[in-house]
Amino acid sequence: MTANQMSGRRCAGLTFLLLTALLLAIVVASGMGYLEISPSEVLQVLVAQFNDGAGLDNMNQSFPFVVMEVRLPRILTSAIVGGALAVVGVIFQAILLNPLADPYTLGISSGAAFGASLALLLNLTLLSVVSVPLFAFLGALATLAAVIYLASVDGRFASNTLILSGVIVAAILSAGIGFIKYMADEQVGVIIFWLMGSFAAKNWSDVGVTLAISLVGLMVAFFYARDLNIMSLGPRAAESLGVDCVRMRKILLVTGSLVTAVCVSVSGIIGFVGLIIPHLMRMVVGPDNRRLIPTSFLAGAILMLSADTVTRAVLPAEVPIGVLTALLGGPFFCYIFRSRLGERYV
Amino acid sequence: MSAMSDALFDVRNVSFSYGEKDVLRDINLTFSPKKFYGLIGPNGSGKTTLLDLLIGNLEPASGSLSYKGRKISGYPRRELARELSLVPQDFSIQFSYTVLDVVLMGRHPYIPRFGTPSSHDLEVAQMAMAAIGIKGFENRFVTELSGGEKQRVVAARALAQETPVLILDEATSNLDICHTLEIFQVVQQRVRQKGDTVIAAIHDLNLAAAYCDEIIFLQEGRVFSAGLAEDVLTEKNIREVFGVENRVYYDEFSCHHQITFLYAAK
Numbered sequence: 001m002t003a004n005q006m007s008g009r010r011c012a013g014l015t016f017l018l019l020t021a022l023l024l025a026i027v028v029a030s031g032m033g034y035l036e037i038s039p040s041e042v043l044q045v046l047v048a049q050f051n052d053g054a055g056l057d058n059m060n061q062s063f064p065f066v067v068m069e070v071r072l073p074r075i076l077t078s079a080i081v082g083g084a085l086a087v088v089g090v091i092f093q094a095i096l097l098n099p100l101a102d103p104y105t106l107g108i109s110s111g112a113a114f115g116a117s118l119a120l121l122l123n124l125t126l127l128s129v130v131s132v133p134l135f136a137f138l139g140a141l142a143t144l145a146a147v148i149y150l151a152s153v154d155g156r157f158a159s160n161t162l163i164l165s166g167v168i169v170a171a172i173l174s175a176g177i178g179f180i181k182y183m184a185d186e187q188v189g190v191i192i193f194w195l196m197g198s199f200a201a202k203n204w205s206d207v208g209v210t211l212a213i214s215l216v217g218l219m220v221a222f223f224y225a226r227d228l229n230i231m232s233l234g235p236r237a238a239e240s241l242g243v244d245c246v247r248m249r250k251i252l253l254v255t256g257s258l259v260t261a262v263c264v265s266v267s268g269i270i271g272f273v274g275l276i277i278p279h280l281m282r283m284v285v286g287p288d289n290r291r292l293i294p295t296s297f298l299a300g301a302i303l304m305l306s307a308d309t310v311t312r313a314v315l316p317a318e319v320p321i322g323v324l325t326a327l328l329g330g331p332f333f334c335y336i337f338r339s340r341l342g343e344r345y346v
Numbered sequence: 347m348s349a350m351s352d353a354l355f356d357v358r359n360v361s362f363s364y365g366e367k368d369v370l371r372d373i374n375l376t377f378s379p380k381k382f383y384g385l386i387g388p389n390g391s392g393k394t395t396l397l398d399l400l401i402g403n404l405e406p407a408s409g410s411l412s413y414k415g416r417k418i419s420g421y422p423r424r425e426l427a428r429e430l431s432l433v434p435q436d437f438s439i440q441f442s443y444t445v446l447d448v449v450l451m452g453r454h455p456y457i458p459r460f461g462t463p464s465s466h467d468l469e470v471a472q473m474a475m476a477a478i479g480i481k482g483f484e485n486r487f488v489t490e491l492s493g494g495e496k497q498r499v500v501a502a503r504a505l506a507q508e509t510p511v512l513i514l515d516e517a518t519s520n521l522d523i524c525h526t527l528e529i530f531q532v533v534q535q536r537v538r539q540k541g542d543t544v545i546a547a548i549h550d551l552n553l554a555a556a557y558c559d560e561i562i563f564l565q566e567g568r569v570f571s572a573g574l575a576e577d578v579l580t581e582k583n584i585r586e587v588f589g590v591e592n593r594v595y596y597d598e599f600s601c602h603h604q605i606t607f608l609y610a611a612k
Contacts, residue, residue, distance in 0.1 A: 097440050226459065230451050232441050236434050237500070239403045241507070242427030242455045287441035 011291045014284065018298035022079065025305050030071045032313040037063050069203075074312070075305060077202040077210055078321070081263045082273055082304020083297035084214035086281075088256045088263075089274025090296050091221050094228035094289055095252050099282075100163055100337065102274030103260040107147055107170035108140045109271060112257075112264035114173045115139020117180045117191050133209070137261035143169055144257050197268035197322020199308050206266050217259040218297060224248055225289040232287070270322045272329020273300055279336060354379045354511065354543055355400060360409035362395055369395045370567045373409070377545065379510070382537045384558030384575070385547040388588055391564040393547040394435075397515050400545065401430050427455035431507035433517040437500050439488050445499050446484040449475055452506030474505035477532050479525070493520045501529050505536075512536065514546035518553075530557050555579050555603045563587065576603055585611065 027046075031037040037045075041059060045067045048056050056064055089102040096106075103109045119135035150165035151157040177195065181188050221228075227248055230238045235245045263270070277300040278292060285291040304321075307328075311319045355377040362370040370392045377383060385393045398404040399411060402418045411418050413429065421429075431452070439448070452474070453467040463471075475481050478498050483491075488499055497520045504512060512533060518526040534557055536542040548554040554561055554575070561578040563571040565587045571578045581594050584605065591611045597604040 094441075099440055223459075226454070226457075229443075229447075230454050232439055232443065233448070233451060233500075233503075234434065234437065234439075236398070236403060237432060237437070237503075239423070240401050240427060240430065240432035240434075240513075241451065242424040244423055282441070287443050288447070 007286065011285050011295070015295055015298065018295060018302065022298055022302050022305070025302055025309075026072075026075055026079065029075050029305060029309040029313075030067050032309055033066075033071065034313075035060075035062070035066055037067065042067055073204050073207050074199045074202045074308070076207045077266060078199040078308040079301035079305040080207065080210045080214050081199075081267050081270065082277075082307075083301035084210065084217060084259050084263055085270065085273040085304075086277035086296040086300025087214075087218055087221055087293055088259050090278045090289065090292050091217075091228070091252050091256045092274070093278055094231055095249055095256075096162055097232060097234070098160070098162060099279065100275065100333070102272070102278075103140075103256070104269070104271035104274065105163055105333075106166040107143050107168075107173065108166075108257055108260050109264055109269045110170040110173040110177075111143025112136040112140040112261040113195055113269050114143075114176050114180075115261070116265050117177050117195065120191050120194065121180050121184050133262055133265040136265040137258055140257040140261040140264070141254065143173065144253055193320070194268050195322070196320030197270045197325070198318075198320050199267055200312075200318070202266070210262060210266055213259055213262040214297075217255050218293070220251065220255045221293050222290070224252060225293055228252075228289040229287075268320075268322050270304070271326050272333060273304060273325060275336070276329055276332050277303060352378060354414065356410075356412045356415075357400075358410045360399065360406040360411055362392075362399060362404065362407050368567055370399070370406075373569055375562060375569065375572060377543065379543050380537060380541045381543055381559045382534060382557055383543070383545045384554035384561045385545060385564065386549075386551060386554050386561060387564030387570070390566075392567040393564055394515055396564070397432070397513050397545065397547055401432050401513055402426050424455050427507070427509075429509055430511045430513060431504040431509040433501050433504045433512070433514045435516040435519060437496050439496075442487040442489045444484065445475070445480065445486050445488055445491070446471065448488050448499050449502045449506050452503040452508075455507065470508060471502075471506045474502040477505060478502040479528055494522060494525055497521055498525060498529070501532075505532070510541075511543045511545070514544065514548075516547050516549055519549060526553070533557075551579060551584065551605050555605060556600060579603060579605065 027039050027042050030042045031039055041063060044055060044059065045064045048054060048064065049068065053064070085103065092101040092103065092106060093099050113136070115135035115138050116132050118139070119132045147162065147165045147169050148157060150168065151161040181191055184191050227243045230241050230243050231245065231248070233241070238245050277296050281292055281296045281299055285295055307324055308321050311321055311324055353376040355375070357373050357375040360370060360373040361368065373396065385396065387393055395404065399406055402421065405419055413421070418426070449471045450463050450467060453463055453470065457463060457467065472481075475483065478501050480495070480498050480502055483495070483499070488496060491499065497517065501517060514533070518529055521529070530553065533544050533546070537544055546558070548558075558575050560573060561575050562569060563578050563583060570587055571583055579594060581592055584590060584592050584594070589611050591608040593606045593608065594603055595606075
């Protein structure tokens with residue numbers, strides 16, 4: 001099977017290419033902004049971290065601080081969140097047999113946002129004792145359960161019904177978020193800006209949390225990658241091939257919700273990344289989840305990092321990243337939806 | 347008693363219900379190896395549910411169900427997947443896998459979690475595709491195939507699973523007569539030559555009469571009649587269960603019984 005081997009080698013090459021592009025993007029983006037720093041100076045700063053700060057004497061003394069404490073945490077957080085959301089998209093699409101499924105279209109992002117807004121509201125009134133990520137996770141899980149319950153008959157659900165119930169639940173949740181905003185009164189700005197999605201003012205602990213959870217998600221997804229391929233035959237056939245669909249579904253849906261919740265609690269609602277990236281990568285590497293998962297993570301990271309750099313350093317004023325991805329991703333969603341309709345009725 | 351211990355499947359007092367609705371009631375059956383079994387009955391008589399129970403996708407509400415003397419629920423899934431394969435009736439795939447990818451999925455129970463298909467796996471997949479008449483389809487996308495072509499890909503995938511028991515759930519309902527016969531011939535060959543066992547839910551009674559050694563006739567979740575094809579497929583049984591006036595006669599050209607349907611008598 002030369003065709004398979006060829007595309008296998010090509011896929012390894014592509015993965016390497018994406019990884020290189022990501023590292024390059026991180027270095028270049030670290031230099032971009034109000035204070036311009038050349039890529040070589042960024043590298044000097046990075047190398048100096050492992051070298052007790054040696055070799056930085058003939059450089060602007062604020063560069064190391066700007067790179068290490070201001071830009072890099074934000075850049076890494078955006079890259080990790082982008083990659084993680086793309087992988088969650090892959091997981092949801094495979095497990096629900098629907099190429100239009102992602103945390104955003106299923107309403108899970110809204111659920112996490114509702115939970116997080118509630119936590120923010122409580123924090124405004126009750127001091128900061130409520131954990132935003134925990135509330136986001138509970139909101140995400142409850143929403144997932146509600147969406148699946150709405151869509152299923154006798155434990156089975158049709159995939160388009162699932163998107164519909166996702167939309168319905170998300171609509172209710174956004175009304176709920178509106179109510180929370182109303183309750184927040186004068187402090188409403190905190191919630192609104194956070195909801196629109198932003199990577200501004202991220203620190204190294206944000207990087208650590210998102211990285212840890214994303215790695216867990218990535219490993220769980222990769223562990224089940226081949227089972228997810230089999231799953232595309234439908235649950236009945238997959239079970240007859242030895243895949244424990246019920247268990248796998250539970251584990252992956254919970255994992256996906258957890259990753260989504262952490263992403264949302266760090267950066268607000270950022271939609272459509274989980275939809276666009278897997279779709280694009282599927283066109284390049286094919287539907288095999290063993291290839292789709294790592295390449296989607298890298299591509300998602302590059303996309304989000306680039307988008308965030310554009311809004312941070314290129315645009316005259318910072319546009320919330322969630323607004324930017326929705327403006328770009330929404331029309332793309334329409335395009336996929338439309339072309340799939342075409343396939344079905346032609 | 348020796349016949350009992352030879353049984354492949356042993357179904358004892360099995361019942362099953364979806365919520366309030368009883369789908370199967372007190373089923374008692376034994377399936378012996380090296381036979382072609384046909385499962386017939388009107389829509390909603392419980393054929394698919396019985397097949398799902400046999401393959402371990404469902405667990406009986408009561409009663410016991412064993413395969414080779416061991417409870418089906420006691421088998422690890424992968425081990426069961428090397429014993430039983432299923433050709434389902436409906437197949438809608440959303441992602442553009444190639445035909446070869448899908449047929450190779452039949453080798454899933456033999457490939458370690460992080461492994462890739464061996465040359466033997468590829469060989470088995472190629473042979474299955476040749477047997478089912480889809481050689482040359484390897485690199486076509488399943489999303490671009492017609493319903494009938496998809497159905498044959500699914501059948502090839504089940505053949506590639508190389509299980510001693512093959513379960514077909516109205517596997518040929520989308521196929522034209524030539525491809526239907528092709529699949530039945532391939533499957534019958536597996537019974538005659540390799541000693542496999544086939545259990546097939548079949549809508550077309552003449553197809554059942556032509557290929558099955560034994561027939562299980564279900565009516566409203568109960569076994570109405572079971573035994574040799576010519577004993578079960580009688581004018582009286584068909585009239586009583588399907589409510590169709592009919593004639594059954596021996597056909598000299600095909601050398602098996604033939605049913606002619608006259609009119610719905612209900």
